[in-house]
Amino acid sequence: MAKRPVTIPDAELDVLKVLWQKGQGTVRELLGALHESGRTWSYATVATLLERLSNKGMVASDRSELAFVYRPVISKQEVRQKRVQSLVDKLYKGEPGLLVMHLLKSHPLPPDQAGEVKTLIEQMSNAPPKGGAKKKK
Amino acid sequence: MAKRPVTIPDAELDVLKVLWQKGQGTVRELLGALHESGRTWSYATVATLLERLSNKGMVASDRSELAFVYRPVISKQEVRQKRVQSLVDKLYKGEPGLLVMHLLKSHPLPPDQAGEVKTLIEQMSNAPPKGGAKKKK
DNA sequence: ATAATGCTAAGACAAGTGTCTCTCAGAGTC
DNA sequence: GACTCTGAGAGACACTTGTCTTAGCATTAT
Numbered sequence: 001m002a003k004r005p006v007t008i009p010d011a012e013l014d015v016l017k018v019l020w021q022k023g024q025g026t027v028r029e030l031l032g033a034l035h036e037s038g039r040t041w042s043y044a045t046v047a048t049l050l051e052r053l054s055n056k057g058m059v060a061s062d063r064s065e066l067a068f069v070y071r072p073v074i075s076k077q078e079v080r081q082k083r084v085q086s087l088v089d090k091l092y093k094g095e096p097g098l099l100v101m102h103l104l105k106s107h108p109l110p111p112d113q114a115g116e117v118k119t120l121i122e123q124m125s126n127a128p129p130k131g132g133a134k135k136k137k
Numbered sequence: 138m139a140k141r142p143v144t145i146p147d148a149e150l151d152v153l154k155v156l157w158q159k160g161q162g163t164v165r166e167l168l169g170a171l172h173e174s175g176r177t178w179s180y181a182t183v184a185t186l187l188e189r190l191s192n193k194g195m196v197a198s199d200r201s202e203l204a205f206v207y208r209p210v211i212s213k214q215e216v217r218q219k220r221v222q223s224l225v226d227k228l229y230k231g232e233p234g235l236l237v238m239h240l241l242k243s244h245p246l247p248p249d250q251a252g253e254v255k256t257l258i259e260q261m262s263n264a265p266p267k268g269g270a271k272k273k274k
Numbered sequence: 275a276t277a278a279t280g281c282t283a284a285g286a287c288a289a290g291t292g293t294c295t296c297t298c299a300g301a302g303t304c
Numbered sequence: 305g306a307c308t309c310t311g312a313g314a315g316a317c318a319c320t321t322g323t324c325t326t327a328g329c330a331t332t333a334t
Binding site for chain 2 (some may be wrong): 010076079084090103107108117123124
């Protein structure tokens with residue numbers, strides 16, 4: 001059987017999020033940050049989650065002084081990318097455009113973001129996406 | 138503690154997808170469709186997945202003739218909505234605009250979709266996102 | 275040195291997921 | 305009636321996820 005793909009469950013994602021935000025931290029530091037954002041986990045729970053993330057290669061750790069200091073190996077961008085890709089593949093026939101449409105229809109954007117989107121779209125039609133280089137020109 | 142929210146795991150989602158596509162079907166019929174789309178599950182596996190979906194209230198069934206006929210209770214739109222919402226909440230600070238931006242930057246749209254998006258955005262700025270007449274929580 | 279404290283390692287444990295084997299009852303066949 | 309095919313139902317079983325308890329080692333305070 002094909003081994004299951006590496007996933008990042010919600011609990012682990014929450015830990016990663018504070019790691020991204022703080023850059024790095026010990027279990028206890030992260031636990032503190034998590035408590036502030038409403039998680040009521042015990043020390044051991046956070047340690048377990050970090051251990052699992054570590055086994056998956058998503059975080060690294062170095063022993064410093066007393067405790068291990070953990071830092072993220074995977075970036076927020078990468079996780080976003082993967083999640084979005086998987087969503088698009090599973091529910092939008094692999095067409096990101098469908099998702100965009102869905103989002104715009106069901107959630108009106110605040111004006112500033114609408115403006116940004118407009119700009120992006122216009123750039124896109126001026127420099128149509130051919131196989132060519134980006135903007136190196 | 139707070140009960141875990143009802144989720145639809147990937148395997149169940151695959152079954153739902155053929156249900157949406159066919160409208161309804163018996164275990165054997167769905168199994169056939171799934172085989173065509175590459176799933177190699179056994180009869181019992183599909184039956185189990187339908188049973189679990191049924192317990193979650195996502196599909197309904199009526200006995201007809203010999204076998205049970207299943208049909209979806211939840212729509213594709215609803216599932217999409219929930220998945221998107223959860224993605225936005227978890228990785229885009231609850232701001233759908235960020236996701237839109239991300240999508241547009243990383244996946245250039247085909248011209249026809251770009252046009253559609255443009256139209257949508259323009260409509261949006263003409264009929265601004267009414268800040269009033271909304272209910273507060 | 276002892277005790278108190280913080281840290282990691284090891285593992286427990288229930289619920290959720292992915293997948294299947296077995297058994298039995300009803301319908302159709304000879 | 306005995307045999308066979310189909311489908312339902314029960315349950316198995318390993319792995320994942322969410323969460324925690326405990327035991328043991330290293331560091332620090334008394």
